[in-house]
Amino acid sequence: MSVFIDGETRLLVQGITGRDGSFHTRQMVAYGTRVVGGVTPGKGGQTFDAGEGARIPIFDTVEEAVLATAPTATVIYVPPLFAADAMMEAAAAGIPLIVAITEGVPVLDMTRVDPYVRERGARLIGPNCPGLIAPGRSKVGIIPGSICAPGPIGLVSRSGTLTYEVVHHLSRAGLGQTTCVGIGGDPINGTAFVDCLAAFESDPETRAVVLIGEIGGSDEQDAARYVADRMTKPVVGFIAGRTAPPGRRMGHAGAIISGAAGTATDKVAALQAAGIPVADRPIDVVDLVRARL
16 A cells, blocks of 8 residues: 555646646656646646647636546646645635645745645645655655655655655665655645554554655654554664754754754654664665664
């Protein structure tokens, strides 16, 4: 199995005709994802050439797309100033899984989006994330399919590029993945480490989990408590930003040390206290996983 998506996922693409939306739609279709429709206001009634002989219908609104194509997930590639409306439009239309790739969404916008989405029972992944992939089944977002392989390892990460690096190392070592989930590194995002850990704990095919954190916030400490109290499967970790100076943002909007809980040292200590070994380098994750299978 996999978590959140599978081979039956029916995907809608919001912003399908934009530069990023069009490029990654073709990548997702080539991977085998079932892209059933797209949304670009003003282009309803047209079709999008996704390659592989696929022509995808375009709609003016998410509501119209849902009525016509019955998607079970949507992925958002729209500019930051319109991303909040896109996320709420998807939730209002009843789509259960919303994946927001967009970077630079204002934090104030997310203070409106987060409760709106939760009240409607939808799961939001992101924003400012690479999405997720169930190797060999479905890809929603921008994680390169070529570096992934099916297998027993679940992976959840705040960092997109570190997701790619660690997945590449795992696949080269013969450690394929059930699902790789990039949750994003903004101060407010929809899905946390704990949500993904719970999903992997319930997934019978996942035998071990890799957790990739970074400086800022306290999500890693929350994850450590969850692992200690609730998980039976082995978890290994990596924390980015160990040399980051306090008060300086490093990459993600949420990656800024603003207190003791946000430091890499505190996060590593919390994970280790929960019995989670922490790799010094991304490539060292491979040996830590192997030792616990």
